[in-house]
Amino acid sequence: MGGALATSFLVAQINGISPESWLRDALPYILLIGSPIIALGAVHDLSRDWCFRMIAVVGVISAVAFAVDWLSRRGVSTLPVSRFAFGSAAMIAFAFGFLLVRALLRRRHRIWWGAAALLMPLSILITGSRTALILFAAVGAAIGPLARERIPPIRAVMCVGAAALIVWTALPVLGSALISNPEFLGSRIEAAERVLTGSADADQSYEGRASQTTQAAGAIANAPVFGVGLGHQFEVPGRDEPNRSNIDSPLGPVAKLGLFGTGALVCFLAALVRPIVIGSRERPDFVYTACWSFVVLFLVQIPFGSFVEDKGLSFAVLLFVAVTAATAYGRRSKAPVLNGKSVSAPPGAVRSSTLK
Numbered sequence: 536m537g538g539a540l541a542t543s544f545l546v547a548q549i550n551g552i553s554p555e556s557w558l559r560d561a562l563p564y565i566l567l568i569g570s571p572i573i574a575l576g577a578v579h580d581l582s583r584d585w586c587f588r589m590i591a592v593v594g595v596i597s598a599v600a601f602a603v604d605w606l607s608r609r610g611v612s613t614l615p616v617s618r619f620a621f622g623s624a625a626m627i628a629f630a631f632g633f634l635l636v637r638a639l640l641r642r643r644h645r646i647w648w649g650a651a652a653l654l655m656p657l658s659i660l661i662t663g664s665r666t667a668l669i670l671f672a673a674v675g676a677a678i679g680p681l682a683r684e685r686i687p688p689i690r691a692v693m694c695v696g697a698a699a700l701i702v703w704t705a706l707p708v709l710g711s712a713l714i715s716n717p718e719f720l721g722s723r724i725e726a727a728e729r730v731l732t733g734s735a736d737a738d739q740s741y742e743g744r745a746s747q748t749t750q751a752a753g754a755i756a757n758a759p760v761f762g763v764g765l766g767h768q769f770e771v772p773g774r775d776e777p778n779r780s781n782i783d784s785p786l787g788p789v790a791k792l793g794l795f796g797t798g799a800l801v802c803f804l805a806a807l808v809r810p811i812v813i814g815s816r817e818r819p820d821f822v823y824t825a826c827w828s829f830v831v832l833f834l835v836q837i838p839f840g841s842f843v844e845d846k847g848l849s850f851a852v853l854l855f856v857a858v859t860a861a862t863a864y865g866r867r868s869k870a871p872v873l874n875g876k877s878v879s880a881p882p883g884a885v886r887s888s889t890l891k
Contacts, residue, residue: 536564536567536568536799536800536803537568538799539792539795539796539799539800540561540564540565540568540765540796542761542795542796543557543561543761543762543764543765543791543792543796544557544561544764544765546758546761546762546763546764546793547764547765547766547767549764550763550764550767552764552765552766552767553766556766556768557764557765557766558766559766560765560766560767560781560791561765561766562846563843563844563845563846563848563849564765564800564844566846566849567803567843567848567849567852568803569849570849570850570852570853570856571807571852571853571856573853574852574853574854574855574856574857574860575856575860577857578856578857578860578861578864579864581857581861582861583822583858583861583862583865586854586857586858586861587633587637587858589854590629590630590633590634590854590858591630591634591648591651593626593630593850593854594626594627594629594630594631594633594634594651594655595630595651595654595655596620597620597621597622597623597626597627597630597847598622598627598630598631598654598655598656598658598659599620599622599654599658600618600619600620600621600622601622601623601624601627601658601659601662602622602658602659602661602662602713603616603617603618603619603622604617604618604622605622605662606661606662606713606714609719611714611715611716611719612713612714612715613712613713613714613715614713621846621847622847623845623846623847623848623850623851624836624842624845624847625833625836625842625845625847625848625851626847626848626850626851627655627659627670627847628669628670628673628829628832628833628836628851629829629832629851629854629855630652630655630851631652631655631656631670631673631832632670632673632676632677632825632828632829632832633825633826633828633829633858634648634649634651634652634655635649635652635673635674635677635694635825635828636673636677636686636821636824636825636828637821637825638652639677639686639690639691639694640684640685640686640821640824641821653698653701653702655667655670656668656670656671656698656702657702657705657706657709660702660706661706661709661710661713661714667702669832669835669836669839670832671695671698671699672831672832672835673828673829673831673832674686674691674694674695674828675691675831676827676828676830676831676832677691677824677825677827677828678691679824682819683815683819684815684819684820684821684823684824685819685824686824743783744783744784744839744840747769747782747783747784747787748784748785748786750769750770750782750784750790751769751782751784751786751787751789751790752786752790754767754769754790754791755786755789755790755793758790758793759793759794760793760794760795761792761793761795761796762789762790762791762792762793762795762796763790763791764791765791765792766791767790767791769782769787781841781844782841783840783841784840784841785837785838785839785840785841785842787841787844788800788841788843788844800843807852807855807856808830810859810860810863811823811826811827811830811859814859814862814863815827820862822858822859822862823859823862826855826858826859829851829855
């Protein structure tokens with residue numbers, strides 16, 4: 536990935552793109568490739584419980600921040616603040632899937648984990664965004680036999696039904712308290728219903744996204760191998776600033792990085808997924824199930840926009856790697872056995888299951 540970014544910088548220089556524009560567009564990728572390194576470096580100092588709490592806190596804050604910022608930008612918010620944190624769709628997707636699986640497969644503090652999970656789609660659905668409905672794909676990704684640390688189908692169906700009932704009941708009450716225009720609230724609920732029924736223009740952005748996808752496809756045709764370079768300016772209709780480098784299209788990263796950079800990105804993401812596949816085969820754990828649900832949510836989100844350029848994805852990947860590595864390290868931290876007796880390692884030492 537570092538080589539792909541370096542190549543993109545050279546392409547940007549050849550095409551006359553300023554270093555500042557390149558860096559602004561490359562920042563999500565730089566954060567993304569750095570996050571696993573940070574996670575693996577800190578994993579021996581982080582417990583699984585600490586990672587669980589961090590996922591819950593950051594996920595809920597991100598969901599609430601997303602709704603607050605969205606309502607404020609449309610001038611219908613009754614809250615005294617307009618923005619207090621960065622609302623990342625990627626972080627919301629990861630946290631929701633993780634907390635939902637944690638609540639359904641573990642009894643300890645189940646109500647609190649479940650309440651935190653429900654707060655996320657409730658916060659997003661008040662904006663009428665399709666993201667809240669896509670989140671429930673995490674349940675389908677986690678369905679399987681309980682012996683494999685997966686959610687039984689009957690439990691999953693009951694969970695989705697109960698969650699949908701709670702969210703749909705609480706949505707009008709919450710909206711009336713947070714939205715100043717009652718007609719606006721009704722229009723957003725109708726938009727959410729159209730999303731649920733599969734209407735393409737339910738979020739009123741389908742045409743704009745289709746136009747951006749057409750532009751990205753043209754850029755790919757002109758520079759298929761190395762792309763047009765990060766920081767390239769695309770014409771985005773319907774925006775206050777017509778020239779924007781970040782276009783809301785799944786072909787955006789392909790157009791900027793080309794087939795070479797996209798291939799490197801796919802290999803990088805596949806390397807992150809491989810440990811959970813291996814770990815779930817060796818010894819099932821709900822952590823692997825939850826992380827697999829995030830992988831499915833990531834794939835489901837791709838057709839709807841440039842999901843990989845969400846800056847919050849890097850923090851989601853950081854916690855993704857940290858929690859899976861902590862799970863694997865927890866299995867390896869058992870004291871080795873010598874002549875039928877347990878041999879303890881010194882405090883703070885990294886333990887191994889093999890004596891040499």
